[in-house]
Amino acid sequence: MKTDPDRKADLSAQIAQAIRDAIVDGRMIVDERLPSEAELAEQFDVSRPTVREALKRLAAQSLIRTARGAFGGAFVNRLSYQEAYGQQITTSTLLLSMNAVGFDTACEARYALERACTPLAARRRDADHLATMRAEIHRQAQPGLSDESFCASDVTFHRALVDAAGNPVLSYQLAGAVEAMQPLMNMITFTARSREQIIKLHTRITDALEAHDPGQAETALHALEAYTLELGRGIMAERSGKHPS
Amino acid sequence: MKTDPDRKADLSAQIAQAIRDAIVDGRMIVDERLPSEAELAEQFDVSRPTVREALKRLAAQSLIRTARGAFGGAFVNRLSYQEAYGQQITTSTLLLSMNAVGFDTACEARYALERACTPLAARRRDADHLATMRAEIHRQAQPGLSDESFCASDVTFHRALVDAAGNPVLSYQLAGAVEAMQPLMNMITFTARSREQIIKLHTRITDALEAHDPGQAETALHALEAYTLELGRGIMAERSGKHPS
DNA sequence: GCAAATCAAAATGTCAGACATTTAAATGTA
DNA sequence: TACATTTAAATGTCTGACATTTTGATTTGC
Numbered sequence: 001m002k003t004d005p006d007r008k009a010d011l012s013a014q015i016a017q018a019i020r021d022a023i024v025d026g027r028m029i030v031d032e033r034l035p036s037e038a039e040l041a042e043q044f045d046v047s048r049p050t051v052r053e054a055l056k057r058l059a060a061q062s063l064i065r066t067a068r069g070a071f072g073g074a075f076v077n078r079l080s081y082q083e084a085y086g087q088q089i090t091t092s093t094l095l096l097s098m099n100a101v102g103f104d105t106a107c108e109a110r111y112a113l114e115r116a117c118t119p120l121a122a123r124r125r126d127a128d129h130l131a132t133m134r135a136e137i138h139r140q141a142q143p144g145l146s147d148e149s150f151c152a153s154d155v156t157f158h159r160a161l162v163d164a165a166g167n168p169v170l171s172y173q174l175a176g177a178v179e180a181m182q183p184l185m186n187m188i189t190f191t192a193r194s195r196e197q198i199i200k201l202h203t204r205i206t207d208a209l210e211a212h213d214p215g216q217a218e219t220a221l222h223a224l225e226a227y228t229l230e231l232g233r234g235i236m237a238e239r240s241g242k243h244p245s
Numbered sequence: 246m247k248t249d250p251d252r253k254a255d256l257s258a259q260i261a262q263a264i265r266d267a268i269v270d271g272r273m274i275v276d277e278r279l280p281s282e283a284e285l286a287e288q289f290d291v292s293r294p295t296v297r298e299a300l301k302r303l304a305a306q307s308l309i310r311t312a313r314g315a316f317g318g319a320f321v322n323r324l325s326y327q328e329a330y331g332q333q334i335t336t337s338t339l340l341l342s343m344n345a346v347g348f349d350t351a352c353e354a355r356y357a358l359e360r361a362c363t364p365l366a367a368r369r370r371d372a373d374h375l376a377t378m379r380a381e382i383h384r385q386a387q388p389g390l391s392d393e394s395f396c397a398s399d400v401t402f403h404r405a406l407v408d409a410a411g412n413p414v415l416s417y418q419l420a421g422a423v424e425a426m427q428p429l430m431n432m433i434t435f436t437a438r439s440r441e442q443i444i445k446l447h448t449r450i451t452d453a454l455e456a457h458d459p460g461q462a463e464t465a466l467h468a469l470e471a472y473t474l475e476l477g478r479g480i481m482a483e484r485s486g487k488h489p490s
Numbered sequence: 491g492c493a494a495a496t497c498a499a500a501a502t503g504t505c506a507g508a509c510a511t512t513t514a515a516a517t518g519t520a
Numbered sequence: 521t522a523c524a525t526t527t528a529a530a531t532g533t534c535t536g537a538c539a540t541t542t543t544g545a546t547t548t549g550c
Contacts, residue, residue: 010532012301024335030343036501047534049294052502056257056298057305061335068502069542084340087332090269090306092418095329098275101414108365109414116361120353169346169354169422173337177418255503281530292505297531313531314513 012053015044019054023063023076034064034074062087081168085175092176093183103184103232110177111225114158115218117174120165122214129164133157133206140199150195151185157202164209185228187235194231201227257298260289264299268308268321279309279319307332326413330420337421338428348429348477355422356470359403360463362419365410367459374409378402378451385444395440396430402447409454430473432480439476446472 009017022028035043040051055074058064062083064074077083096106121129136157140150155178162174190198201224208216254262267273280288285296300319303309307328309319322328341351366374381402385395400423407419435443446469453461 012532016305020335024339024342026342038501049297049535050533052294053298053301053532056301060261060302060305061332063339066502067542068540070498070500071543072501072541074502079336079339079343081340081344084336087306087336090265091324091329091332094269094308094324095326095417096414097271098323099326105412105414109412109418112361112365112410112412112415113358113418116357120357165357167350167354167357169341169350170357172340173354173358173418173422177414257503283530294506295504298503311531312513313511315527315529316514317512317530319531 010053011044011046012050012057015040015046015051015054016057018044019058020061020063028076030076030078032076034076036073081172084172088172088176089179092180096180097183103236104229106181106184107225107229107232110181111221111228113174113177114162115221117162117165117167117170118209118217118221119214120167120170121161122209122212122217124166125164125209129160130206130210132160133202133209136160137199137202137206140195140202147188147190148186150190151182151188154185154198155179155182161205161209184232188231189235190231194227197227198224255298256289256291256295257302260285260291260296260299261302263289264303265306265308273321275321275323277321279321281318326417329417333417333421334424337425341425342428348481349474351426351429352470352474352477355426356466356473358419358422359406360466362407362410362412362415363454363462363466364459365412365415366406367454367457367462369411370409370454374405375451375455377405378447378454381405382444382447382451385440385447392433392435393431395435396427396433399430399443400424400427406450406454429477433476434480435476439472442472443469 019028019034028034034040034055037048037051037055040054041048044051055064055066058074059066062077062079065077066072066074095101136153139145139153140157145153158178159171159175162178163171165171201220204220205217205224208214208220264273264279273279279285279300282293282296282300285299286293289296300309300311303319304311307322307324310322311317311319340346381398384390384398385402390398403423404416404420407423408416410416446465449465450462450469453459453465
């Protein structure tokens, strides 16, 4: 395991990259134990703190996990869907918030991706998914609900829709898109009237899935996209009016 | 900026989380400079190495960048699409390789997502995208091409297809799905006959985009998915026959 | 002889202080 | 003014030590 001397980066970054490579191309397998920090320090000819910085970098990407104690150490971590979701969501959220991604663009991407799921969801949805979706629709209809709770429920609804496609890779990819939209959605003030409209469309989508009708589901999703876009544009126009930088 | 004492994690993880929170919910903005390591050490009441480990964690997620020298330090990093692509691809690749995701599942997810792009791509494709796609088709038809080069060209072709949708958020999301499939695709040995078939479908897709015909593009993509699946299943069956663990 | 308590070892987690290196601004000089 | 030099501030790295956690081995008590 050698470091690449041509790149002029921090030693800890080089070492992290060397270990990352070993993991990614399979020279180290899941649950395999890395050498101890002291051993790594000797192998790479650096000090222990430098090795530790490298290991923290890898830990931040969930590539390794560490355990203290006698038979502890650093182990190659099996990247779970859960952890992958988390990183996806963090990255997507930051990407959107830091790059002035317009509401239109984010909205378009999100619904395009969701429509990719509907044919599969219409085929494979089971009772659990439908129950979750109906439960969230019911929650969304409650009168005293705050805008934030409404949004949270919306996310849950759409995640159920995505999960109904029965493809964990799709769910993972979509998690980022759906959740990353939430900060943007949270800006919207949902009037009783707009909530009613959204609930109606959610119901149409759920009915279509229940009926195994992908066409209907897709049409309803299109309508929901158009309506969301309309709501969002109103907000964005208002905001840019207030901050005409 | 306080650490959360209830969670029993490493100090460096707690500090990293505290700073991450500050960035994610906007208390620190892009290009803002963090306090120096010594100052952070004092603020959090820990030693400098501990602070450094925390900063390395954040650097590994591209949340901060550091610069040496007099007016150097750690700065909140604007997460570029480029960096986000990279992380997305690493995570997706590992997720697939470590969780025994089947060829079928990965393939289905990938083509479902790609089909999400085709309507937009058919509307917005410009001459550059079409030129790239045709160039890659031409490369794929060259006789002496290795399987790996064929796969690489395939990735470039599909990335152009995705980019043609003209939505950077979509491109970002799809990068992971397309690239993460490559290790699986690299297992396939492409015969002259299967290459011919793929090239034919690629041409159909490109023609459809050129003609602004989303329906044709979608149909061709469906056919490509079916064919890829067929090729992959052959390989997977062979492999599982050889390693009947 | 067996179970519980104790101890030892190995590993990560943390700290303190020092030195090296890099960078840009401040200063001095022709 | 233009250029060279110095200097200060920051990160990068090293050394060595101690704290803490965990497991296995050992000892002790009954």
